[in-house]
Amino acid sequence: xxxxFARPNEILPLPVTGHMTAEALASxxxxxxxxxNVWTQILEENVARLSRGSYSLHWMDTSQANWGKRAKxxxxxxxxxxxxxxxxxxxxxxVGNWPxxxxxxSVRDPYIEQMPVVEDYIVTDRGEVWAENVIxxxxxxxxxxxxxxxxxxxxxxxxxxxDLEKATSQLCTxxxxxxxxxxxxxxxxxxxxxxxxLEVKSFLATQVMDEARHQEVFRKRAIAGGGLLxxxxxxxxxxxxxxxxxxxxxxxxxxNLLAExxxxxxxxxxxxxxxxxxxxxxxxxxxxxEARHVSYGVMELKGYIDSHANPAKAMEExxxxxxxxxxxxxxxxTEPALIEPVSILLGGGLDKIDHGMEGMGKLWxxxxxxxxxxxxxxxxPRRERCRIPTRAPWLH
Amino acid sequence: xxxxxxxxxxxxxxxxxANQRIPFPSSDRSSAIPFPSSNESERILFPSVQWFSxxxxxxxxNRARQEQLGYVDCVAEFRVLDGxxxxxxxxxQVTFEEFAAIDVRETDPTSPADAGRADFALDASLGTxxxxxxxxxxxxxxxxxxxxxxxxxHAGTPIALRGDDQxxxxxxxxxxxxxxxxxxxxxxFRTAFSG
Numbered sequence: 385x386x387x388x389f390a391r392p393n394e395i396l397p398l399p400v401t402g403h404m405t406a407e408a409l410a411s412x413x414x415x416x417x418x419x420x421n422v423w424t425q426i427l428e429e430n431v432a433r434l435s436r437g438s439y440s441l442h443w444m445d446t447s448q449a450n451w452g453k454r455a456k457x458x459x460x461x462x463x464x465x466x467x468x469x470x471x472x473x474x475x476x477x478x479v480g481n482w483p484x485x486x487x488x489x490s491v492r493d494p495y496i497e498q499m500p501v502v503e504d505y506i507v508t509d510r511g512e513v514w515a516e517n518v519i520x521x522x523x524x525x526x527x528x529x530x531x532x533x534x535x536x537x538x539x540x541x542x543x544x545x546x547d548l549e550k551a552t553s554q555l556c557t558x559x560x561x562x563x564x565x566x567x568x569x570x571x572x573x574x575x576x577x578x579x580x581x582l583e584v585k586s587f588l589a590t591q592v593m594d595e596a597r598h599q600e601v602f603r604k605r606a607i608a609g610g611g612l613l614x615x616x617x618x619x620x621x622x623x624x625x626x627x628x629x630x631x632x633x634x635x636x637x638x639x640n641l642l643a644e645x646x647x648x649x650x651x652x653x654x655x656x657x658x659x660x661x662x663x664x665x666x667x668x669x670x671x672x673x674e675a676r677h678v679s680y681g682v683m684e685l686k687g688y689i690d691s692h693a694n695p696a697k698a699m700e701e702x703x704x705x706x707x708x709x710x711x712x713x714x715x716x717x718t719e720p721a722l723i724e725p726v727s728i729l730l731g732g733g734l735d736k737i738d739h740g741m742e743g744m745g746k747l748w749x750x751x752x753x754x755x756x757x758x759x760x761x762x763x764x765p766r767r768e769r770c771r772i773p774t775r776a777p778w779l780h
Numbered sequence: 781x782x783x784x785x786x787x788x789x790x791x792x793x794x795x796x797x798a799n800q801r802i803p804f805p806s807s808d809r810s811s812a813i814p815f816p817s818s819n820e821s822e823r824i825l826f827p828s829v830q831w832f833s834x835x836x837x838x839x840x841x842n843r844a845r846q847e848q849l850g851y852v853d854c855v856a857e858f859r860v861l862d863g864x865x866x867x868x869x870x871x872x873q874v875t876f877e878e879f880a881a882i883d884v885r886e887t888d889p890t891s892p893a894d895a896g897r898a899d900f901a902l903d904a905s906l907g908t909x910x911x912x913x914x915x916x917x918x919x920x921x922x923x924x925x926x927x928x929x930x931x932x933x934h935a936g937t938p939i940a941l942r943g944d945d946q947x948x949x950x951x952x953x954x955x956x957x958x959x960x961x962x963x964x965x966x967x968x969f970r971t972a973f974s975g
Contacts, residue, residue, distance in 0.1 A: 459878060460851070460878055517947075520853075523851065524850065524851050524853070524954070527850035527851040528849065528850030528851065529850070648953060652930055652934045652953070653934065655928065655930045655931065655934070656930060656931045656934040656935070658925065659925070660925075661922065661925070664925065664928060664931075667930075668928075668930060668956055668957050668960065669957060671930070671953050671956060672953065672954055672955065672956055672957055674953075675950050675951075675953035675954040675956075676954055678950060679947060679950055679954065682946070682947055683947070743935075746935065747934075747935065750935075750936060754946065757946040758946050758947075758950075760946075761945065761946045761947050
């Protein structure tokens with residue numbers, strides 16, 4: 385039996401929700417009270433104008449606007465790439481320091497003094513978010529959405545022998561547990577990224593949707609096949625390492641490039657060892673989504689390294705982060721609740737688990753090769769410093 | 781040699797009811813991909829440009845399904861290691877763009893320039909390709925559990941996934957369902973095998 389991390393009397397009480405709400409409400413009132421001279425002036429002027437029955441129509445003045453340059457659709461429809469061809473709408477600033485929601489390319493300068501500041505927009509460096517493939521991936525993500533309720537032939541699902549059903553359900557439990565960190569992590573940073581990087585925010589929103597669907601489809605598969613089985617501490621530490629990453633780029637490297645790269649391998653393995661066409665379809669659909677996230681992770685890291693003012697410093701910080709991150713991720717990918725069910729499915733039954741472990745060992749080397757290749761593609765040479773053994777720990 | 785696949789001239793727009801499910805091929809196998817009787821069609825030789833062009837034509841005729849699956853943008857190379865003259869290698873590249881296969885060509889399997897054009901390549905023996913194609917035909921457009929593209933390629937054997945650029949190589953995964961259904965369309969005609 386595992387030891388708890390703290391004794392019951394050491395656990396701090398949960399925050400009192402009512403008190404927090406009252407405090408937050410008081411803070412909210414104070415903020416808008418402090419700035420009331422600005423927004424109440426806007427309100428009063430608007431009401432006075434409307435009461436006089438007069439119009440402003442200032443918004444029809446195009447002298448400072450980029451008016452009349454019509455975007456032309458391409459064969460795919462009207463994409464971000466198409467509208468970004470119209471100057472200056474496609475100029476992505478090096479520093480996204482516009483402090484509120486005013487759209488990039490709109491007439492906004494005359495109003496800046498009257499606009500609020502969104503303090504949460506702290507990821508202002510383009511190199512911390514941009515990837516040269518982000519628009520392509522966003523369009524691809526929208527086009528390749530699928531529906532876990534309708535697009536899986538659930539009516540074909542038939543019971544498996546108990547060992548294989550349990551192994552499948554445990555694998556799905558693992559995936560249900562880990563998938564939504566890839567939704568929570570972009571959510572955590574999405575509201576910290578200014579509207580100047582709207583293409584990145586759009587892509588991250590698709591990633592959140594993808595992960596919601598993955599969590600959904602694996603939960604459904606487990607419960608349709610027998611039920612959810614065991615959660616695991618090793619998974620949780622890996623997920624926390626992702627969620628607590630100190631910067632967007634570091635977290636994106638750890639989540640999208642490393643962890644999702646490994647989960648992509650799990651999905652491919654899942655498709656390979658699936659015992660039903662239902663499972664094949666689930667894994668094939670999911671691996672496509674995951675590969676998009678991996679591609680963003682690779683190119684976001686490359687963009688960060690290429691654009692950094694001090695590449696050597698950036699590289700060393702990334703290596704330090706990876707030294708920790710790789711080992712924590714390894715804690716998940718060595719958990720019995722993951723490798724044992726996969727080995728049972730790979731071998732074809734509980735009695736063939738040893739055979740399955742041998743197969744897993746061969747796949748392990750391929751996983752790590754791909755991870756190293758993705759790092760190198762991003763300009764992050766990790767081969768010599770990688771903390772994950774290139775050979776599976778159970779192979780001697 | 782280059783034979784452009786026929787583009788979809790008459791675009792079939794998806795049903796006005798966006799929620800209408802396009803049948804999963806397995807749910808009604810006989811109607812999803814009609815399997816012609818032997819007296820209805822000639823066999824198409826595998827491997828050949830004509831064979832891959834027939835798949836491209838099938839894909840382009842079924843735009844509604846492609847629109848449901850989503851964009852597929854990549855150049856895929858399929859190599860038959862012992863399918864060429866004298867048992868040597870032979871390779872075919874298919875260019876996918878948006879919802880269509882827009883080009884099919886035979887390439888020189890020893891040419892780095894030709895290889896560089898492809899985002900990834902799948903290498904296998906004629907026997908492996910044949911087993912996959914026959915499994916798809918037997919399943920009426922759906923391969924058996926052991927004959928999907930991913931199943932055959934994941935461990936590096938019997939199909940080997942190749943590519944010098946991991947980012948481009950990863951397009952094989954990004955479009956895997958579309959690529960699988962590209963091959964599944966081979967159930968719509970009869971295949972003869974070289975050798």
